Amino acid sequence: MATLSGPQTQISDESLGELRMIVRGDVLTREDPGYAAVRPAYNAMHPGRPALVVRPTGAADVIVAINFARANGLVVAVRGGGHSVAGLSSVDGGLLIDLARMNGVVVDPEARTVRVQGGALIGDVDHETQAFGLVAPSGIVSDTGVAGLTLGGGEGWLRRKHGLAIDNLLSAQVVCADGELRTASADTNPDLFWALRGGGGNFGVVTSFTFRCHPVGPIVAFAGVFHPVEDAENVYRKFREWAATVPEEISAMIGCTTLPASENTPPEIHNRPFIVTGALYSGDSLEGQKIIQPLREIGTPLADISGPLPFAAVQAAFDEFFRRGTLRSYWKSTFVEELTDPILDIIMDKARSRPSDRVFVIAFQMGGAINRVGAGETAYSERSANWMISIDGNWADEADDDRVISWVRDAWAEVHAHGTGTQYLNFTGVEGEGVTAGVESAFGQNLVRLAEIKAKYDPQNLFRLNNNIVPAAGAGI
Incomplete structure (x- = not known):
């Protein structure tokens, strides 16, 4: 097996047998029948071929797996939902801790909170919370893992009204590198709680999250309008004008891509480049329909799926764009103060000159x-x-x-030159750049404090397959 120090190590049958005796979940080698059934990663570039997979059923199994990895000096990858674009939830030759079996979701409708295990997907959470007309702010693709999304920030359809996923995180339970299960909240281990809210998987394996929920749905006002790419000048500029007028209850986006034929998408957009405008209103659906109506009146759309829709359906509306294990992916993101004319010109140019049909150039409305x-x-x-x-x-x-990755880097650099200098690590590939790529620009002045907290909870950098924060010099716990 791959080790942190470099040389491979051999795990004896006796040690493997002891591990299997203690773990209640699955312990799988490449020879075991269940190995092939492990939930695949999103990015087909990084499927991973771990030498050993542990699929815990609870925190106790995670503790055992971490202790085993530390004792043997193993390279460890943690897979919550497996949606890491950078492939950081995959490993070759090391130990994969796959949390897929830990997907429980428990809602407290009176307190308006939800407790989510580390292997749950967004769709798992929405299914439970929407039974009570509640939403925990998360992402925009139902197949995304809650853990990775949240630890990186978590932007979704409620972001402008209710903030990011981390802004609604109340507490988390974390198995740290020393094998200890810790609670992180505003009152307990507040430094760890601060670091988890955006610091990624650097500090341990989160076995459960507790989120604040908000009354949204089950029916919401949604805009999903598809336009021919030939009308880009008109669509992008009118979208920008509309976005400047809307209240915080609206979170919107505009992007350009191409999709193959599918029963889940309108036939009018199959296999042809299109611009899609999307928006969700998190308040009264009737009021929301009035606010999003101008989006539906731009140009002559190819197709329009707007209307009052179940919130859970909106969450799954973009699933077709990001089917797990079907595409190779390399993304880059950057933030800009406003959609100025120069930035809009770059975006439109890149939308029209994509090197592959499935390349997706997107602008997400933030703020609020x-x-x-x-x-x-x-x-x-x-x-x-x-x-x-x-x-x-x-x-x-x-x-x-090479061709697509080079194009993405060049396109990103053009926009980034006009931006705030920051990146969103959940949407940042690290192919050939190392796991620390983008970390400094993403965290800015917070990086010094993060490095100190990393040294406290993971001084040996056991958790290094992530957007890695190098531990500052100092002793651990």
Whole structure:
């Protein structure tokens, strides 16, 4: 097996047998029948081929797995939902801790909170919370893992009204590198709680999260309008004008890509480049329909799926764009204060010159509640920008790797030059750049404090397959 020190090590049958006796969940080697059934990673570039997989059923199993990894000096990857674009939830030759079996969700409708295990997907959470007309702010693809999304920040359809996922995190239970299960909250281990809110998987394996919920749905006003790419000038500029007028209950986006034929998408957009505008109103659905109506009146759409829709359906509306294990992916993101003319010109140019049909050039409306949190209040530091631009390189053929990755980097650099200098690590690939790529620009002044907390909870950097924060010099716990 791959080790932290470099040379491979051999795990004896006796040690493996002892591990299997203690773990209640699955302990799988490549020879075991269940190995092939492990939930695959999102990014087909990084499927991973671990030498050993532990699929815990609870925190006790996670503790055992971490202790085993530490005792043997093993390289460890943690897979919550497996949606790491950078492939950081995959490992070759090391130990994969796959939390797929830990997907429990428990709602307290009176307290308006939800407790979510570390292997749950967004769709698992929405299914439970929407039974009570509640939502825990998360992402925009139902197949995304709650853990990775949250630890990186977590931007979704409620971001401008209720903030990021981390802004609604009340507490977390974390198995740290020493094998200890700790509670992190505003009152207990507050330094760890601060670091978890944006610091990624650097500090341990989160076995459960407790979130604040908000009354939203089950029916919401949603806009999903598809336009021909030939009408880009008109659509992008009118979208920008509309976005400047809307209240915080609206969270919106605009992007350009191409999709293959599917029963889940309108036939009018199959296999042709399109621009999609999307928006959700988190208040009264009738009022929301009035506010999003101008989006539906831009140009002559190819298709329009707008209307009053179940919130859970909206959460799954973009699933077709990001099917697990079907595409190779390399993304880069950056934040900008406003969609100025020069930035809009770059975005439109890149939308029209994509090197692969499945490349997705997206602008996400930010601001609102996100920006009412101070840059130092959470590890996630970008609290000033009103827009995030994501250049999502997606393609099928390995032969196109260099060409698409190079295009994404160049496109990103053009936009980044006009931005705030920060990145969203959940949307940042590290192919050939190392796991610390983008960390400094993402965390800014918060990086010094993060390095100190990393040294406290993981001084040996056991958790290094992530957007890695190098431990500052200092003793651990």
